[in-house]
Amino acid sequence: MLAELVISLLLVIGGVFGLVGSLGLLKLRQPMQRLHAPTKATTIGVGAALLASVIYAATVKGDPSWQELLIIMFLFITSPVTANFLSKAHLHRTIPPESLPATGTDSPWATLETEDAAQAPAADRKAP
Amino acid sequence: MLARIFPHPVLTAGLIVIWLLLVNHIKVGSLVMAAILGTAIPLLTRAYWPDRPRIRSLRALAGYALLVVWDIILANIIVARIILFKPNDRIETRWITVPLDLRTPEAITLLAATITLTPGTVTADMSACGRALLIHSLHAPDPDAVRDEIKSRYEARLKRIFE
Numbered sequence: 001m002l003a004e005l006v007i008s009l010l011l012v013i014g015g016v017f018g019l020v021g022s023l024g025l026l027k028l029r030q031p032m033q034r035l036h037a038p039t040k041a042t043t044i045g046v047g048a049a050l051l052a053s054v055i056y057a058a059t060v061k062g063d064p065s066w067q068e069l070l071i072i073m074f075l076f077i078t079s080p081v082t083a084n085f086l087s088k089a090h091l092h093r094t095i096p097p098e099s100l101p102a103t104g105t106d107s108p109w110a111t112l113e114t115e116d117a118a119q120a121p122a123a124d125r126k127a128p
Numbered sequence: 129m130l131a132r133i134f135p136h137p138v139l140t141a142g143l144i145v146i147w148l149l150l151v152n153h154i155k156v157g158s159l160v161m162a163a164i165l166g167t168a169i170p171l172l173t174r175a176y177w178p179d180r181p182r183i184r185s186l187r188a189l190a191g192y193a194l195l196v197v198w199d200i201i202l203a204n205i206i207v208a209r210i211i212l213f214k215p216n217d218r219i220e221t222r223w224i225t226v227p228l229d230l231r232t233p234e235a236i237t238l239l240a241a242t243i244t245l246t247p248g249t250v251t252a253d254m255s256a257c258g259r260a261l262l263i264h265s266l267h268a269p270d271p272d273a274v275r276d277e278i279k280s281r282y283e284a285r286l287k288r289i290f291e
Contacts, residue, residue: 013194017199017208018203019209020211020212023136023211023212023213024207027211027216028211028216028219029216030221032221032250032252032264033219033221033266035250035264036207036247036250036264036266037211039244039245039247039250040204040207040208040247041202042202043204043245043247044200045203065152066149066152067149067150069149069153070146070149070150073146075201076241076245079242079244079245079271080240080241080245083250083251084240084242084244084251084253086248087250087251087252087253087264088252091252091253095266099223100223100262101223101224101225101262102225103225103255103259103260103262104225104227104255104259105227105255105257105259105260106254106257107256107257107259108255108256109253109254109255109256109262110253110254110255110256111253113256121290
């Protein structure tokens, strides 16, 4: 009984955050703003749904399963990489370099680096 | 000798645990398979990962993970409120530069992943020298406060764990 309540609550929470994430995709105007919406859906939305699945398997079905933890872990590892690739592609194609803040260091942002500099050995570029 | 067979012991242990979780039972066959994968993958990928990251305190790392999970929950609620209730023209989206004190690549990766996972901020790029991160913030009326919070809340802890 209690388990079922917790499971339902988690599913509702997951659903609500998934919905808000999708709404964000629809409502926000700039591509970079829209990138924020999926990072929400994968963290709380999917996390809550998977946690509900773990509890369901352990209590109602009586057959504990830990694969959901792996899914959460893989999502947490891969979603920042995806977001980074998306924003790098976006920086490369559409964002005017002048609109970015300064790096505060001598070198430019890695995505905007010119080809000559990028081809120099990495060791040379890391001078302290 | 041992270090040559197991260049990344933590990775080996992690792979074994992941494989056992994946097959969802502990039998001799899956243990053998886990051991094979745990030995072969670090060996095959050693060329791309020459240094072994030093983790000073596993307890601090676990504490960091809990802190991040808690922050993800809080930040989700904040971003949900921005999406639902804030009119588009009042959302102050900004780029923020975060200068880095961290030097370990693994620590910087973790920091960048943390920033992206906590909703409201996304790590977009890194300076070519690896000394600064470019962060996009969904709603930051005070960009300096966001930068200072990232530095004090996450970077300082990572520095203690890795460096």
